[in-house]
Amino acid sequence: MSDTLVEIQNLSKHFTVETNFFGKPTSVLKAVEDVSFTIQKGEAFGLVGESGCGKTTLGKMLVNLYRPSSGKILYDETDLTALNEKERRKYCKDIQLIFQDPYASLNPRMTVGDIIAEPIRINHLLPEGKVEDRVIELLNCVGLAQHQRNRFPYEFSGGQRQRVGIARALAANPKLIVCDEPVSALDVSIQAQVLNLLDDLKDEFGLTYLFIAHGLNVVKHISDRVGVMYLGKMMEIAPKKELYSNALHPYTKALLSAIPLIDPTKKKERIILQGEVPSPINPPSGCRFCTRCSRVMDICHQVTPELKEIMPGHYTACHLYDEQNTSGQQ
Amino acid sequence: MLLEVNHLKTDFKLKKGIVHAVNDVSFGIEKGEILAIVGESGSGKSVTSLSVMGLLQEPGKVVDGEILYKGEDLLKKSEKELQKIRGDQISMIFQEPMTSLNPVYRIKDQIIESIMTHMKLSRKEALARTVEMLKTVGIPSPGQRANDYPHQMSGGMRQRVMIAMALACNPELLIADEPTTALDVTIQAQILELLYSLRERFNMAVLLITHDLGVVAEAADRVIVMYCGQIMEEADVKSLFSNPMHPYTLGLLNSIPRIEDESGERLYMIKGMVPNPLHMPQGCPFSDRCDRCMERCTLEMPELKEVGGHKVRCFLYNQEAGKEADDR
Amino acid sequence: MNQVKEAKKPLQAERNADKPESQVKAMWEALKTNKAAIAGMYLILILTVVAVVVWASELMGMRILPYDPNDSDLSQSFVAPNSQHWFGTDQLGRDIFSRVLDGTKISLFVGIAAVAISMTIGVVFGSIAGYRGGKTDTIIMRFMDMMLAIPSILLAIAFMAALGKGIDKAIIAIGLVSIPEYARIIRGSILSAKENDYVQAARVIGNNDYSIIFKHILPNVVSSIVVRATLGVSSAILDTAALGFLGLGVQPPYAEWGDMLGRARGFIFSAPYTLVFPGVAITITVLAFNLFGDGLRDALDPKSRLR
Numbered sequence: 001m002s003d004t005l006v007e008i009q010n011l012s013k014h015f016t017v018e019t020n021f022f023g024k025p026t027s028v029l030k031a032v033e034d035v036s037f038t039i040q041k042g043e044a045f046g047l048v049g050e051s052g053c054g055k056t057t058l059g060k061m062l063v064n065l066y067r068p069s070s071g072k073i074l075y076d077e078t079d080l081t082a083l084n085e086k087e088r089r090k091y092c093k094d095i096q097l098i099f100q101d102p103y104a105s106l107n108p109r110m111t112v113g114d115i116i117a118e119p120i121r122i123n124h125l126l127p128e129g130k131v132e133d134r135v136i137e138l139l140n141c142v143g144l145a146q147h148q149r150n151r152f153p154y155e156f157s158g159g160q161r162q163r164v165g166i167a168r169a170l171a172a173n174p175k176l177i178v179c180d181e182p183v184s185a186l187d188v189s190i191q192a193q194v195l196n197l198l199d200d201l202k203d204e205f206g207l208t209y210l211f212i213a214h215g216l217n218v219v220k221h222i223s224d225r226v227g228v229m230y231l232g233k234m235m236e237i238a239p240k241k242e243l244y245s246n247a248l249h250p251y252t253k254a255l256l257s258a259i260p261l262i263d264p265t266k267k268k269e270r271i272i273l274q275g276e277v278p279s280p281i282n283p284p285s286g287c288r289f290c291t292r293c294s295r296v297m298d299i300c301h302q303v304t305p306e307l308k309e310i311m312p313g314h315y316t317a318c319h320l321y322d323e324q325n326t327s328g329q330q
Numbered sequence: 331m332l333l334e335v336n337h338l339k340t341d342f343k344l345k346k347g348i349v350h351a352v353n354d355v356s357f358g359i360e361k362g363e364i365l366a367i368v369g370e371s372g373s374g375k376s377v378t379s380l381s382v383m384g385l386l387q388e389p390g391k392v393v394d395g396e397i398l399y400k401g402e403d404l405l406k407k408s409e410k411e412l413q414k415i416r417g418d419q420i421s422m423i424f425q426e427p428m429t430s431l432n433p434v435y436r437i438k439d440q441i442i443e444s445i446m447t448h449m450k451l452s453r454k455e456a457l458a459r460t461v462e463m464l465k466t467v468g469i470p471s472p473g474q475r476a477n478d479y480p481h482q483m484s485g486g487m488r489q490r491v492m493i494a495m496a497l498a499c500n501p502e503l504l505i506a507d508e509p510t511t512a513l514d515v516t517i518q519a520q521i522l523e524l525l526y527s528l529r530e531r532f533n534m535a536v537l538l539i540t541h542d543l544g545v546v547a548e549a550a551d552r553v554i555v556m557y558c559g560q561i562m563e564e565a566d567v568k569s570l571f572s573n574p575m576h577p578y579t580l581g582l583l584n585s586i587p588r589i590e591d592e593s594g595e596r597l598y599m600i601k602g603m604v605p606n607p608l609h610m611p612q613g614c615p616f617s618d619r620c621d622r623c624m625e626r627c628t629l630e631m632p633e634l635k636e637v638g639g640h641k642v643r644c645f646l647y648n649q650e651a652g653k654e655a656d657d658r
Numbered sequence: 659m660n661q662v663k664e665a666k667k668p669l670q671a672e673r674n675a676d677k678p679e680s681q682v683k684a685m686w687e688a689l690k691t692n693k694a695a696i697a698g699m700y701l702i703l704i705l706t707v708v709a710v711v712v713w714a715s716e717l718m719g720m721r722i723l724p725y726d727p728n729d730s731d732l733s734q735s736f737v738a739p740n741s742q743h744w745f746g747t748d749q750l751g752r753d754i755f756s757r758v759l760d761g762t763k764i765s766l767f768v769g770i771a772a773v774a775i776s777m778t779i780g781v782v783f784g785s786i787a788g789y790r791g792g793k794t795d796t797i798i799m800r801f802m803d804m805m806l807a808i809p810s811i812l813l814a815i816a817f818m819a820a821l822g823k824g825i826d827k828a829i830i831a832i833g834l835v836s837i838p839e840y841a842r843i844i845r846g847s848i849l850s851a852k853e854n855d856y857v858q859a860a861r862v863i864g865n866n867d868y869s870i871i872f873k874h875i876l877p878n879v880v881s882s883i884v885v886r887a888t889l890g891v892s893s894a895i896l897d898t899a900a901l902g903f904l905g906l907g908v909q910p911p912y913a914e915w916g917d918m919l920g921r922a923r924g925f926i927f928s929a930p931y932t933l934v935f936p937g938v939a940i941t942i943t944v945l946a947f948n949l950f951g952d953g954l955r956d957a958l959d960p961k962s963r964l965r
Contacts, residue, residue: 050514050515050517060858064861064862089864092863093863093864097858099859101855104855104856107860107878118863118865122864122865123863123864157603157604159603188541188542188582189581189600189603189604189619190603191587195587214514217586218587220587244589257519258515258519259515260522260545260547261544261547261548262547262571262588263547270519272519272523273519276486276517
């Protein structure tokens with residue numbers, strides 16, 4: 001048995017923005033373009049990037065909210081993209097999602113108890129008589145009191161709602177949880193509570209996380225490996241320590257440097273990226289980052305760099321590290 | 331002192347009771363200074379800024395205190411006088427740059443309109459100033475982009491437009507309410523850099539409202555930490571970060587995941603959550619979450635006192651109570 | 659795990675402060691403060707009681723009304739309002755007070771039945787169009803647009819022409835005519851509700867389309883349906899009156915407000931009371947449903963309730 005839980009192969013998702021009169025697409029948004037990586041059992045894989053980089057689209061493909069345009073998602077060696085809708089739904093309970101916005105992700109007309117019980121009932125995980133006990137157990141797991149199960153979401157604060165969202169995800173006994181920016185909508189003092197809770201639950205239930213975030217600081221705390229995306233492409237993948245101490249891709253370096261330091265005495269040398277993220281409808285040719293990169297070369301405008309293993313476990317997609325260039329650059 | 335707020339109290343009268351959203355808050359801003367008010371949701375930081383601008387909406391109302399701008403009390407001014415000051419001498423930028431721009435007008439028309447209401451300029455001159463301001467805030471090819479509609483711009487660009495609009499009439503005070511919260515990290519870095527350079531260039535004072543201590547550390551000169559409508563601590567930015575005194579400030583600083591932290595250990599947590607404003611704990615509002623809560627904290631409200639260059643609202647730094655704390 | 663448990667205690671303590679509040683109760687609280695809506699509600703209640711009492715007494719063969727509403731007495735025609743005939747009598751000498759009260763049951767019944775028809779069909783088509791999207795949506799909604807393009811009373815008359823006269827046909831005609839309104843409202847609500855995170859969450863945990871629509875989307879758009887239905891009753895009552903006025907609705911001798919108006923229109927100057935009282939009855943009923951519907955819309959909005 002392999003240690004790989006999910007293997008993503010050349011996954012792409014294109015959205016049709018406009019069609020002509022005959023229904024042929026004339027303008028296509030390439031949200032995710034040819035992305036491959038693996039998630040090991042029991043690890044937390046951090047996925048980082050700015051808005052529009054495709055990280056959320058990628059997460060939503062894993063939980064069956066979007067169908068991939070091409071590529072494969074191998075879950076425990078089963079290709080999920082090859083299944084029909086009904087068979088695909090059977091895998092829903094294995095891969096769960098925690099949403100970014102705790103205010104929008106809970107049905108306002110259901111009690112918290114019903115919200116948490118729903119995955120159990122739909123997937124017939126337990127006989128009806130045992131559902132309530134399980135709900136109480138889950139509430140306790142996420143730090144809520146059992147009497148709160150009869151309340152409606154609007155009676156809860158943001159942090160508590162996010163705990164409900166976590167309990168709902170846990171209810172299905174998932175193997176993998178996709179956490180889509182689970183703390184970015186929360187207050188600072190509550191963020192730490194939720195991050196620690198996620199950390200604890202991972203150990204307690206042997207979970208695997210795909211942890212999506214826009215900032216590198218949150219991901220650093222919880223992840224074992226980190227992938228950096230930009231405009232639908234994977235730019236760099238590395239173990240956490242390696243990435244933070246020895247980032248290779250110029251985009252990763254800029255992202256790291258953009259994080260404000262919690263120390264006003266240390267004004268660091270900042271790489272301020274020029275310009276904006278280009279539109280994913282009309283991405284630049286060659287390397288997607290070439291319009292903003294400080295170390296751009298001629299080749300970057302023409303050839304899309306491949307994601308290559310530069311050091312063991314450390315992958316990057318950048319022409320700076322092409323074999324013919326390495327001697328000149330380093 | 332450019333702006334001086336004394337004992338400001340703002341209440342929200344709700345059906346279920348009265349919420350003291352801002353409770354006896356006093357502070358001042360000097361010319362050219364960046365003062366940050368940092369706090370979580372419900373801390374009253376945004377209500378403070380809205381009170382200063384006179385933009386509070388029902389059911390919110392300033393019930394006490396004074397807001398002195400260049401020595402004149404803004405609370406005593408009529409709506410018409412306030413409109414003259416707003417946008418001309420005091421400007422504001424908001425968190426959500428999409429909803430603060432009118433989607434049916436070109437951005438140049440929106441900026442020209444605000445220039446022409448406050449400055450005696452012809453339309454042509456106002457247009458020239460618009461393009462100049464867009465250039466100042468770093469919008470490439472400003473002449474062309476001025477003809478864009480808001481939806482044609484990205485979030486970062488729209489925030490720049492908002493800043494350009496706010497700066498168009500040379501305000502002396504800019505109130506920036508979470509100006510970078512809706513933006514990506516690389517864009518946030520750009521906008522903070524911009525705010526900083528504009529301050530240098532125009533010697534403009536900035537009241538920066540934020541929940542992000544990282545932004546505070548990057549941009550501010552002085553910091554006010556608010557919690558449940560009250561100032562908990564006020565200090566110079568360097569001193570606040572190197573020597574936080576109030577347990578709440580300390581807790582906030584410790585609970586942020588830090589990029590430079592190598593240990594990978596559990597994050598520090600402030601237990602519990604912000605109390606319901608209708609059911610405030612007795613005594614210090616932070617007492618039910620504080621690690622160093624003493625009996626006295628649950629009974630009476632500590633005063634905001636000057637201790638070692640900081641202003642702190644905590645019994646730990648009260649002389650009698652200080653002994654008690656040392657004895658432990 | 660230790661710290662998590664520590665955090666639990668204050669959470670409990672904090673929450674014990676407020677008692678759980680049921681949604682219906684909260685809605686009622688919001689509705690209670692709206693005086694106009696409460697007035698409308700009482701009016702509807704009174705009208706319903708009148709209709710039920712009149713109907714029940716008719717079934718049991720009792721006479722509660724001062725006169726038989728359908729009994730003509732030509733010697734008593736055009737009596738001005740007096741102590742015997744509170745609202746006067748019409749051209750056939752029938753007591754207008756009794757006829758107005760008797761008409762309540764028909765108007766309410768027609769209004770509610772017609773709304774039930776249009777709501778059921780409209781919700782089904784609107785849900786399918788909104789949730790499925792694409793070609794299904796285009797076909798259903800273009801058909802609805804076609805129906806909307808024809809003035810509703812004309813369409814109802816056309817239906818009546820095809821179906822024949824009579825109260826049952828009037829109900830069907832009025833019901834069919836307003837289907838597009840419900841379909842459009844539901845489609846719009848579903849289109850926006852579909853994008854909500856909690857609907858996506860429902861998919862993630864393995865719901866199929868059917869349970870997503872019925873469990874997660876419809877309960878959240880029910881407020882717009884209820885409001886529309888309440889307001890719809892009033893427009894259905896107006897439509898019934900219009901058909902009655904044109905002589906297409908209820909057939910004589912049964913009392914129906916619109917029919918009464920229609921038959922009395924020749925005497926508007928000589929005996930205005932023959933028109934005024936049925937007219938006032940229509941106005942009050944329509945107003946009652948409109949006031950109540952508006953109040954409900956405000957009360958059902960969870961955001962307005964938090965205030």
